[in-house]
Amino acid sequence: MPVNTVAYEILFEFMNDTQDALILTGPSGRSVMVESGQDVALVLTAGLTYQYVLKQTTQPRKAQLSVRAWDDLQCRASSVLAGTSSCGSAWPGSGITVTTGRS
Helix, strand or coil, rough: CCCCCCCCCEEEEEEEECCCCCEECCCCCCCEEEECCEEEHHHHHHCCEEEEEEEECCCCEEEEEEEEECEEEEHHHHHHHHHCCCCCCCCCEEEEEEEEEEC
């Protein structure tokens, strides 16, 4: 069976459905503030693993995300901060692993 060896991009859409502003820090160390009700779309290379840190601005809570996907993903901040990520994909080996804690 032929295998696709060409790298392609997928979209990781992060939705802040909380009342707080959040700070999302990516693998490069760059951060973006995501206000309540805002979405951020990140373009990732399919199949690669990316590490992100999500921090609340008003509480000492944070979550570490390990993201690996083969197709587009959507993720809600409330589920990530609760440690019960509802992010996922139909593809085996895809999805998000979340570790939560205090800053």
